[in-house]
Amino acid sequence: MSDERRKWHERLNVTLWTLIIPPTVWAGHFLFSYLWAAISCAKEGAFAKFPTLFVAGTVLALAIILLSGWIAHRQTGMRGDSPPHDEGTEIDRLRFLAKSTLLLAGLSFVGVLFTALPVVFIGDCR
Amino acid sequence: MSLHDQDDPALRAAQEQRLRAVWEPPKGLFLRWSDTNNNQVGKWYVLTAFGFMLFAGVLALIMRTQLAAPDNDLVGPGTFNQLFTLHGSVMMFLFAVPMFEAVSIILLPQLLGARDLPFPRLSAFGYWSFLLGGVFVSGSIFFDAAPDGGWFMYPPLTTRTDLSGLGADIWMLGLSFIEVSSVAAAVELIVGVLKCRPPGMRLNLMPLYAWYILVVAVMILFAFPPLIAGDVLFEMERLLDWPFFDAARGGDPLLWQHLFWIFGHPEVYIVFLPSIALFAMLVPTFARRHLLGYPWIVLAAVGTAFLSFGLWVHHMFATGLPKISLGFFSAASEAVAIPTAVQIFVFIVTLWAGRVVWSTPLLYATGSLAIFVIGGLTGVMVALAPFDWQAHDTYFVVAHLHYVLIGGTLMPLFAGLYYYWPLVTGKKLSDRLGRIAFWLIFVGANLCFFPMHLSGLEGMPRRVFTYPEELGLGGLNLASTIGSFIIAAGVAVIVFDLCRSPWRKRAPRNPWQAGTLEWLALPEDENWGIRSIPLIESRYPIWDQQDFVRKVDEGRYFLPDAEEGRRETIITSVLDARPVSVIRLGGPGWKPMLTALALGGVFILTTYHLYWPALVCGVVTLAMVLWWLWTGTAEIPEKPCKPIGHGMELPLYISGSASPGWWAMFITMMADATAFSGLVFGYYFFWTRHEAFPPAGMTAAPGMTWPMVALALGLAGWLMTVAAREIHTRGGVGTARLLLVGGLATSIAGVPAGLAGPWLSGMDPTAHSYPAIVWTLAIWTCLHAAVAAIMQAYVLARSLAGRMTPHHDADIRNVTVYMHFFALTVVAAYATIGLFPEVA
Structure with a gap:
């Protein structure tokens, strides 16, 4: 199948670098949350009751993780022989990376939700 | 394969003769220590780390004897402080981390069908650094000079020279030296896993041990440098009185805690994951089937690695940080239980689905999982901040961490010892003795550490040299002591x-x-590693590929010969392991050991404030490194290509991102950049801790002019080097040399320009944390400018000496990688000290 006829999400082949996108997004969100809380508390003494910036950051992080998980999911489902996909072929290597990315996206999604929960329950800088 | 060359037994014998001659280890009482082959260096490394483990174990026994009865006086409080500090530090820095590096240096080339790792001399350098630093740190207790501030060395107790003696310097400088060897090992192992796999071993066929090692080595790159940054600040305070951690002068002791635990928590997983990796090798063997859920293990390893960097504040729950921050770290600490559990379930399911052979290694593996799970569950408990406030600094925490480390590191290593001993020595260990030892350790560990949960909850603080009888903890402590002797x-x-x-x-x-x-x-014992480098088609080639062992042994795969009398191995591509080139490996020699000795001199002499001899050692180290590089790297081969069998020809010289050297530079600079970001974190941390930073009334500031001049010079040097590389590739050697001269001049000019800001404004680094951190950022960046100048001069010299040509341009490509990172450092440093005060 030539590149022209493949959809864009199929052309974005998973690699070692894309494998770490979901957990990197988790890490970025975590760092963002920590800095957001630390700077709001240290410089303003409080954070707003409805922290718009924080909610926006969290939604963005979840969206990127979902997207990379979805792309990975599409690539695990590529046509070919039946499972288990553990052969030494290009397509199985791709499927393996896609499957791992999908699993990491799941973990990262849960991780971001975990990080967001304290903001729901703790409303101040005490 | 009837018409194959390798059918001829005489040819095979001649090949074996040549391989044996090339890989022959140096012999003789002295000469043998110049060896760099992974088999030898790996063995020394393992034995040394094992020796340090026994030493630290004896320290623990002395402590337990002291605590066996209330009001005991076997050792005094001062000695006791040294004992627990050294026990923790040695077990972590001189046993757990080096042992994983040691085991990997032995196993990894075998697992990857490589003749050796890509940088054998670097492994040897790492070993000698480790040995020297380890003996220096451990030996201090015999002179009553051991560190005594606990293995995490909290200031201000440890930074005030009136409260703590030489021990703190020995800890900082001795262990910094060992951190260098850990970063060296990380470089070696990452490049080994990514570039030295056998043809056909795509990422999805890689042994899981290699996956774990890749992940752990990357973790080292991001975990150790913050500690190195912390060490730098710490020693600046101790030796020069720069007040980073002194609250009276605008410092903050919590900065050390942050930097230490950004290292310290991932460290726990750095020592845990490689041990679990041993399970991933031995569980399939004894379940007699492929491991189930291969991508799940990768999920677990990568997921744990990331999450482990979001846990560090759970060691600081009791420091009074805002609860919202504690909440984030508590959440991540609970989340890390998910990937950890996934890998344990994968092992259980594989055993369940297989036909289990109950061997001694498997006994250790299952026993250690039981102990580890108990430690994991108490970990979930202390990850909850309110529970942690009750248990903090009590024996409950001691119990938790020992369950985790004995179950997660020590016993898996014993499993690996029984499993891999035949691989290393050709002989099996005794199953009977192994099982006796297992039950002693298993029962002893539970008897020693389970009662500590109870004594902790009943109020026994950790790190006390004795306790009064009225506390009623004598029975529990005696049980712990008996348990420790059973272990x-x-x-x-x-x-x-x-x-x-x-x-x-x-x-x-x-x-x-x-x-x-x-x-x-x-x-x-054959030192060549593998007779011929196979084509891999399965995760378990010995089980699945027909006639695999015979074909390897008869040299029917790749590179079965050493015609030119050189040590060689195959470099392959990262994702699919397609053969890229053959590289020549370094052979035996004294340079790694001598370089380690010289570098050791820098650290050890600084401990005793002998700055001039330390400086001499620094210059000698630099000279040694340059000599090593000049004579042993980026060598232009006698012919462009060589056949490796099956009609394939591979180049003998590669440069750029396909080559191991480029990756090594990239990885080293990632570590360097991480250390630098630790220092930058320090600047912004102080900013959040002060009403105004730079503090109001602090008139001495670097201003904008000089930092911007230094910034411009740094970027100019970077651009000229990049241009030199591009023009050089197109054949413009003369122009490239001119550009390098220009780059060299700007790098040199960058040093005084960078220092001029704080110098001319008369900033006094001992007055306040603000001038101290500005000076630190400026000095760090200027040192990097100086190194850039040395590198540019080196490349220029290589070009003039005919050792670098447009076709053989590894040197300039690697230096350009350094310059990319240098440019980032320059921008971050000078924007922070020059521009940030304007906007803050």
């Missing part, structure tokens, strides 16, 4: 078993009937 008895049985090994008969090849590549090793 020691178990370890003694293992040591006895090891000592008897030389007199045992040889085991057959692949005694456990395993399916992975490392078991190709012959019981009779």
Whole structure:
């Protein structure tokens, strides 16, 4: 199948670098949350009751993780022989990376939700 | 294969003769220590780390004897402080981390069907650094000068020279030296896993041990440098009185805690994951089936690695940080239980689905999982901030961490010891003694550490040298002491078993009937690593590929010969392991050891404030490194290509991102950039801790002019180097040399320009944390400018000496990688000290 006829999400082949996108997004969100809380508390003494910036950051992080998980999911489902996909072929290597990315996206999604929960329950800088 | 060249037995014998000659280790009482082959260096490394483990174990026994009864006076409080500090530090820095590096140096080339790792001399350098630093730190207790501030060395107790003696310097400088060797090992292992796999071993066929090692080595790159940054600040405070952690002068002791634990928590997983990796090798062998859920293990390893960097504040729950921050770290600490549990379930399911052979290694593996799970569950408890406030600094935490480390590191290593001993020595250990030792250690560990949960909850603080009888903790403590001696008895049985090994008969090849590549090793020691480098089509080639062992042994795969009398291995591509080139490896020599000695001199002499001799050692180190690089790297081969069999020809010289050297530079600079970001974090941390930073009334500031001049010079040097590389590739050697001269001049000019800001404004680094951190950022960046100048001069010299040509341009490509990172450092540093005060 030539590149022209493949959809864009199929052309974005998973690699070692894309494998770490979901957990990197988790890490970025975590760092963002920590800095957001630390700077709001240290410089303003409080954070707003409805922290718009924080909610926006969290939604963005979840969206990127979902997207990379979805792309990975599409690539695990590529046509070919039946499972288990553990052969030494290009397509199985791709499927393996896609499957791992999908699993990491799941973990990262849960991780971001975990990080967001304290903001729901703790409303101040005490 | 009837018409194959390798059918001729005479040819095969001649090839073996040549390989044996090339890989022959140096012999003789002195010469043997110049060896760099992974088999030898790996063995020294393992034995040394094991020795440090026994030493730290004895320290623990002395402590437990002291605590056996209330109001005991076997050792005094000062000695006790030294004992627990050294016990923790040695177990972590001189046993757990080096042991993983040591085991990997032995196993990884075997697992990957490589003749050796890509940088054998770097491994040897790492080993000698480790040995020297380790003996220096451990030996201090015999002079009553050991560090005594606990293994995490909290200031201000440890930074005030009136409260703590030489021990703190020995800890900081001795262990910094060992951190250098850990970063060296990380470089070696990452490049090894990514670039030295056998043809066909795509990422999805890689042994899981290699996956774990890749992940752990990357973790080292991001975990150790913050500690190095912390060490730098710490020693600046101790030696020069720069007040980073002194609250009276605008410092903050919590900064140290942050930097330490950004290292310290990932460290726990750095020592845990490689041990679990051993399970991933031995569980399939004894379940007699492929491991189930291969991508799940990758999920677990990568997921744990990331999450482990979001846990550090759970060591600081009791420091009074805002609860919202504690909430984030508590959440991540609970989340890390998910990937950890996933890998344990994968092992259980594989055993469940297989036909289990109850061998001694598997006994250790299952026993350690039981202990680890208990430690994991108490971990979930202390990850909850309110519970942690109750248990903090009590024996409950001691119990938790020992369950985790004994179950997650020590016992898996014993499993690996029994499993891999035949691979390394050709002889099996005794199953009977192994099982006796297992039960002693298993029972002893539970008897020693389970009561500590109770004594902790009843109020026994950690790190006290004795306790009064009225507390009613005598019984629990006595039980712990008895348990500790039972563990020691178990370890003694293992040591006895090891000592008897030389007199045992040889085991057959692949005694456990395993399916992975490392078991190709012959019981009779052959230093060539593997007879021919195979084409891999399965995760368990010995089980699945037809006639695999015979074909390897008869040299029917790749690179079965060493015609030119050089040590060689194949470099392949990262994702699909397509052969890219053949590289020549470094052979035996004294340079790694001498370089380690010189570098050791820098650290050790600084400890005793002998700055001039330390400086001399620094210059000698630099000279040694340059000599090593000049004579041993980026060598232009005598011919462009060589055949490796099956009609394939591979180049003997590669440069740029396909080459191991480029990756090594990239990885080293990632570590360097991480250390630098630790220092930058320090600046912004102080900013959040002060009403105004730079503090109001602090008139001395670097201003904008000089930092911007230095910034412009740094970027100019970077651009000229990049331009030189591009023009050089197109054949413009003369222009490239001119550009390098220009780059050299700007780098040199960058040093005074960078220092001019704080210098001309008369900033006094001992007055306040603000001038201290500005000076630190400026000095760090200027040192990097100086190194840039040395590198540019080196490349220029290589070009003039004819050792670098447009076709053989590895040197300039690698230096450009350095310059990219240098440019980032320059921007971050000078924007922070020059521009940030304007906007803050």
